[in-house]
Amino acid sequence: MPKTDGDITKKRILQVAEKLFSEHGFDGTGVDKIAKAAGVNKGSLYYHFKDKNDIIESLFQKIMNEIQDNINLLPKGASQVKEVKIEDKIKSEIQYLNQKKQILSILLMETLKSGQSMDSFIKCMEMVIKKELHFMHEKEKVESLSEEDLQRYMVHEFFTGIMPVISFVTLKDKWCNYFNCDQDKVLEYFMESFIDSHIKSHRL
Amino acid sequence: MPKTDGDITKKRILQVAEKLFSEHGFDGTGVDKIAKAAGVNKGSLYYHFKDKNDIIESLFQKIMNEIQDNINLLPKGASQVKEVKIEDKIKSEIQYLNQKKQILSILLMETLKSGQSMDSFIKCMEMVIKKELHFMHEKEKVESLSEEDLQRYMVHEFFTGIMPVISFVTLKDKWCNYFNCDQDKVLEYFMESFIDSHIKSHRL
Amino acid sequence: MPKTDGDITKKRILQVAEKLFSEHGFDGTGVDKIAKAAGVNKGSLYYHFKDKNDIIESLFQKIMNEIQDNINLLPKGASQVKEVKIEDKIKSEIQYLNQKKQILSILLMETLKSGQSMDSFIKCMEMVIKKELHFMHEKEKVESLSEEDLQRYMVHEFFTGIMPVISFVTLKDKWCNYFNCDQDKVLEYFMESFIDSHIKSHRL
Amino acid sequence: MPKTDGDITKKRILQVAEKLFSEHGFDGTGVDKIAKAAGVNKGSLYYHFKDKNDIIESLFQKIMNEIQDNINLLPKGASQVKEVKIEDKIKSEIQYLNQKKQILSILLMETLKSGQSMDSFIKCMEMVIKKELHFMHEKEKVESLSEEDLQRYMVHEFFTGIMPVISFVTLKDKWCNYFNCDQDKVLEYFMESFIDSHIKSHRL
């Protein structure tokens, strides 16, 4: 009985799967539970996705496409880099990644498994860093970078720029819960720290 | 220090479990596989551990105890903070965490699951940071810190100090594989970055 | 003779189903695979056939009808029994059955299942034998046969006449593959054997 | 709760599986049904067999071994070929194969599927024919046969000797049911036919 459009069903499955995977991990989430939570029959789920892996891969593809297409880390209202205060820029970046924290958790969890060749998290973050790079500097400058300088830049941005922020958005809830402290305070502390460490290192 | 056969078996199970959990995640690793890889009977495994959870919890306890007891981040040969060059100190820290990267991956993976109350990774890192804090400063100074300053310090150390390093040790293999680059080079780049960002922020 | 699109679709489904059933058995062939291989929608398949069983039954009906209507075991060109050399007659019989080997395999497989009441293979072969009987002898002679003599004849023809030939057409490919030998050679050997055994028994 | 010996369980599973496979085919028989019929848990079944295929393969192995080891087609009491009347020899052969009709049906059904590389039925019958060959003739004579003569012999024995008998034991129940006739009568008719055709061809 096709009461609903197929694409809507597919979207609902993806939404629910993203939530459940981020809550219990990929292996910890049964297909039954996804189907039930999405309000669809298990067989129907397999009409839309060839297997369980296809679900997580669709999720990966979705975030990749979104980064590729939509990313714009400027705060709303601003249209040029120079107009923006660094604090606002970071805040808006954190805000964006915070919206994506579910899929980011999943990506990170899966990439941490050393026994499989998954590297979507790195691939994804590579895109983010390169987008940012092209966004902040003139084309010629970027293209004149040596392979080695690029790697140096990537390592720097990934491990001391991206990872603190990703850790923050994916772990801040548990952090606040564990230390029984206020989310806003922690955000404030994190901003200070991040500016003092990673951001300062840019300006030198 | 295992004296009986039973303790040896138990130790072997834990070793194997740590390896497998870090490779395929907790939920991705079956008890059968642990038993087979450890060369013990499945029933025997249940003689030593009450259930699968007991295995991972033993692993957590083990790393906690180790941090509590053994941690000494001074490079070999040095006995006082001032004698040590900051580069050597970081290197020795990375070396130590690198040895523990399996259990750290597991801890991080499990803590990333937002749907369960696991926070061992945070608890563990709290211990590391506090050890370090007491190690670097005089007792009175530490105890005179306000609750707020402590949190500020914790946030700073965790997100911009610990997390870059943990990310590095747990992801460097995949990073090098993905970018097809040399481990030593990446370590060098990371050290530079880390000193330039987190470490510089200490000295200001 | 299909005049409408629907009949063409139906025919294509039957063709594909015959192929797939003979390759993987009835239970080993999914409706999805038939539909996909036939290039039709699964729902469409259920428009033409009420269920999966209906497909195989249509196949059975088709071969029954064909035997009833078309069978003519005389080699082309000949119009009377006496004109035909026995070797040619057998060859043309084998040729005919060889064309039908797919459906024959299916019939045989299904009839071998002792747990269900299917006996289409026997029914089908009964028709073949009786056709042959009427074809070779005068009507009165045939009708004068006692019930017992008929059974004796049927048993003889089925088990020592039909079954060797059916076995040959349905298994010769695997035979040649297994013994790594030439199809033509095997046909030659079979012809000799068959003439020496079953056919000789006719003439005595 | 290991109340019964493992080997007994395994044997019971094989027994039941043989029955069910011969009744409904391999694909037509669910693992659940085997387990239930054998009175064991499904999980237990998978303790003894690595997968469903392993069950059928064990069955194949069993009949192979049996043919290899035990086959003795002489009627009880006789110890030499010459002492035995041909009728008795055939009868005892039919009797033996009749005991094995379940596995023979399975073998034949599976080998009839042209889409898979299974040829156990042929392999099995090859063994039977070769055993028989060595049994009937002196060693030197057998070994002096040319490759071609051997193939000729194999084809002859398989298609006009073995297949009629196999067909008889596997289909006689359905035959009698279909024609509503007596098993003993049909056996009698078959014996006559078989002697008149295949057996006569030996003596010429």
Add this chain to the structure above:
DNA sequence: AATGAATGAGCGTTCATTCAT
């Protein structure tokens, strides 16, 4: 301390079938 056997619930997946459009 260890083993082999068993258990039942759940896994991911495919099945034959239905039906509104």
Add this chain to the structure above:
DNA sequence: AATGAATGAACGCTCATTCAT
């Protein structure tokens, strides 16, 4: 006449766990 979507039962198989020996 055909399609896409859905359904629920069943599939083959693995899971964590138990227990008599």
